[in-house]
Amino acid sequence: MxxxxxxxxxxxxxxxxxxxxxxxxxxxxxxxxxxxxxxxxxxxxxxxxxxxxxxxxxxxxxxxxxxxxxxxxxxxxxxxxxxxxxxxxxxxxxxxxxxxxxxxxxxxxxxxxxxxxxxxxxxxxxxxxxxxxxxxxxxxxxxxxxxxxxxxxxxxxxxxxxxxxxxxxxxxxxxxxxxxxxxxxxxxxxxxxxxxxxxxxxxxxxxxxxxxxxxxxxxxxxxxxxxRPASRFAAEFVGNANILDGEIVRSSGDSAMVRLPGGIELEGMFTWQDHRQVTGPVAACIRAEAISPGSGPNAMIAEVKTVSFLGPTVSCILQVGHATMRAELPARQPPTVGEKITVHVAPEAVGLITR
Ligand SMILES: Nc1ncnc2c1ncn2[C@@H]1O[C@H](COP(=O)(O)OP(=O)(O)OP(=O)(O)O)[C@@H](O)[C@H]1O
Ligand SMILES: [Mg+2]
Incomplete structure (x- = not known):
C-alpha cells in the first residue's frame, strides 16, 4: 500500500x-x-x-x-x-x-x-x-x-x-x-x-x-x-537536450532517417513505441555529451562557433547545416573557434519524438 x-x-x-x-x-x-x-x-x-x-x-x-x-x-x-x-x-x-x-x-x-x-x-x-x-x-x-x-x-x-x-x-x-x-x-x-x-x-x-x-x-x-523523454517538453526540461526539428525520410520499426533543415540526414530511434511514425515532422533529441569528435555513424561536418572550458570537457556550440547544437567534447584536444570539425553521434543517442 x-x-x-x-x-x-x-x-x-x-x-x-x-x-x-x-x-x-x-x-x-x-x-x-x-x-x-x-x-x-x-x-x-x-x-x-x-x-x-x-x-x-x-x-x-x-x-x-x-x-x-x-x-x-x-x-x-x-x-x-x-x-x-x-x-x-x-x-x-x-x-x-x-x-x-x-x-x-x-x-x-x-x-x-x-x-x-x-x-x-x-x-x-x-x-x-x-x-x-x-x-x-x-x-x-x-x-x-x-x-x-x-x-x-x-x-x-x-x-x-x-x-x-x-x-x-x-x-x-x-x-x-x-x-x-x-x-x-x-x-x-x-x-x-x-x-x-x-x-x-x-x-x-x-x-x-x-x-x-x-x-x-x-x-x-x-x-x-x-x-526516454516522452515529449519534447520533457526532453527540453530534463537535462536541456538539443532539440532539432526535422522530417522523417523513411522509417522501419523503432528506427528512422530524419532530414534536418539544411539537408543533413541522421538516423535515430523513436524513444517510445507510440511515437513511431512513417512520415511527418519529428524532433530529434541529442544530448550534448552524446556528440563525439571524429567520424563514425551519423558523421557530420560542424563549424565551431564557441568553446567554453568546463574542466574535463569543453562545451561547444556547433553549426551543422542550418542547425545549431551544444556538444561536450574532451578538453584534451579542444577545437578552436571557426574550425570545421567532423563529429558523430550513435543512432541510439538520437531520440525521435513526435509529440
Ligand atoms: N491563491 C491563489 N489564487 C489564485 N491563483 C493562484 C493562487 N495560488 C496559485 N495560483 C495560480 O495557480 C497556478 C499554480 O501555482 P503554484 O503556486 O502551484 O505553481 P508552482 O508550480 O508552485 O510554481 P513556482 O515554481 O513558481 O513556485 C499558477 O497559475 C498560479 O498563478
Ligand atoms: Mg511553488
Whole structure:
C-alpha cells in the first residue's frame, strides 16, 4: 500500500484550474520530486496534501486514511505530516531547542521525552552544540537545518518540502542536497519534494513526477526521464537536450532517417513505441555529451562557433547545416573557434519524438 495516494486531484482558484486531475502514489520510504516550470501547480498540489488548500475534486490518502475527498478535509495537524518551506520560518525569539521542541510541546509530551527527541533531532542535523542559540544568531544554512529538525522531530509519516534550498547560496545548496538525501535515507521517511530545478530533482529523487500546466506529463526514475523523454517538453526540461526539428525520410520499426533543415540526414530511434511514425515532422533529441569528435555513424561536418572550458570537457556550440547544437567534447584536444570539425553521434543517442 502506498504511503501517499493522490487520485484525480483538481484544484481551482476561481476560474483558474491550477491542478487539472493529477494522480500519483508515493511508496513508503520513497523520495519523490514534483518537478516543473513556474506556475505548473507544484506548490498547490503540495499544499492540498498538507491540508492548507481545499481540492475541488479527487481524493488524497495518507497511509490507510483518506484525508481529502468529496469536500471532506482532515485539518493539517491531524494528517501526521510535516512541511519544510523555502522560507525557513525559524522563530527568531526562541532558542534552537525551543524551535524544535514546539511541535512536541503542543502535543503535551512529557519534558523528559521532549529533551530526548529534540537532542536526537539536533544531532541528526548536526546542530547539537547550537541548542541554546537564538534564531537570529544562525546562518541561512543553520536555520534551514533547524527547520528540518523541527520537521522530523515529531516522526511524521510523510515529509513535504517546497523548494527548501532555493534561498541558500550555490555552495551551501549543493551540500544541503546531499545532507538532505542522506538524512532521508537514514530516517526512511516518505518524502515529496517540490522543485523547479531539474538538476536538484535528478540528484535527490528516487522518482520524478514531471508537471506542466497543472497536469502530470511523465513519471519515472531520473534515468528514465533523461534517457526516454516522452515529449519534447520533457526532453527540453530534463537535462536541456538539443532539440532539432526535422522530417522523417523513411522509417522501419523503432528506427528512422530524419532530414534536418539544411539537408543533413541522421538516423535515430523513436524513444517510445507510440511515437513511431512513417512520415511527418519529428524532433530529434541529442544530448550534448552524446556528440563525439571524429567520424563514425551519423558523421557530420560542424563549424565551431564557441568553446567554453568546463574542466574535463569543453562545451561547444556547433553549426551543422542550418542547425545549431551544444556538444561536450574532451578538453584534451579542444577545437578552436571557426574550425570545421567532423563529429558523430550513435543512432541510439538520437531520440525521435513526435509529440
Ligand atoms: N491563491 C491563489 N489564487 C489564485 N491563483 C493562484 C493562487 N495560488 C496559485 N495560483 C495560480 O495557480 C497556478 C499554480 O501555482 P503554484 O503556486 O502551484 O505553481 P508552482 O508550480 O508552485 O510554481 P513556482 O515554481 O513558481 O513556485 C499558477 O497559475 C498560479 O498563478
Ligand atoms: Mg511553488
Amino acid at each position: 502506498p504511503q501517499l495516494s493522490v487520485k484525480d486531484l483538481v484544484v481551482a482558484y476561481g476560474n483558474v484550474q491550477a491542478v487539472k486531475g493529477v494522480s500519483f502514489d508515493v511508496e513508503e520510504g520513497e523520495f519523490v520530486s514534483l518537478l516543473g516550470p513556474s506556475g505548473c501547480g507544484k506548490t498547490t498540489t503540495l499544499r492540498c496534501i498538507a491540508g492548507l488548500e481545499s481540492s475541488s475534486a479527487g481524493s488524497i490518502s495518507i497511509g490507510k486514511d483518506i484525508v481529502a475527498a468529496d469536500g471532506m478535509d482532515v485539518p493539517p495537524e491531524k494528517r501526521g505530516i510535516n512541511m519544510v518551506f523555502q522560507s525557513y520560518a525559524v522563530w527568531p525569539h526562541m532558542s534552537v531547542f525551543e524551535n524544535v521542541a514546539y511541535g512536541l510541546r503542543t502535543r503535551r509530551e512529557p519534558s523528559a521525552t521532549i529533551q530526548t527527541k529534540v537532542d536526537e533531532a539536533l544531532a541528526v542535523v548536526g546542530l547539537s552544540t547550537f541548542a541554546a542559540r537564538f534564531g537570529t544568531e544562525l546562518s541561512g544554512g543553520q536555520q534551514q537545518r533547524v527547520a528540518l529538525a523541527r520537521a522530523i522531530v515529531t516522526s511524521p509519516r510523510l515529509l513535504l518540502f517546497d523548494e527548501p534550498l532555493s534561498n541558500l547560496d550555490a555552495g551551501l545548496r549543493d551540500r544541503m542536497r546531499f545532507e538532505l538525501v542522506d538524512l532521508q535515507r537514514r530516517l526512511g521517511t516518505t518524502s515529496l519534494y517540490v522543485t523547479h530545478d531539474q538538476s536538484e530533482a535528478m540528484l535527490m529523487s528516487d522518482r520524478i513526477i514531471l508537471m506542466k500546466d497543472g497536469e502530470m506529463v511523465q513519471s519515472g526514475t531520473p534515468r528514465d526521464l533523461y534517457d
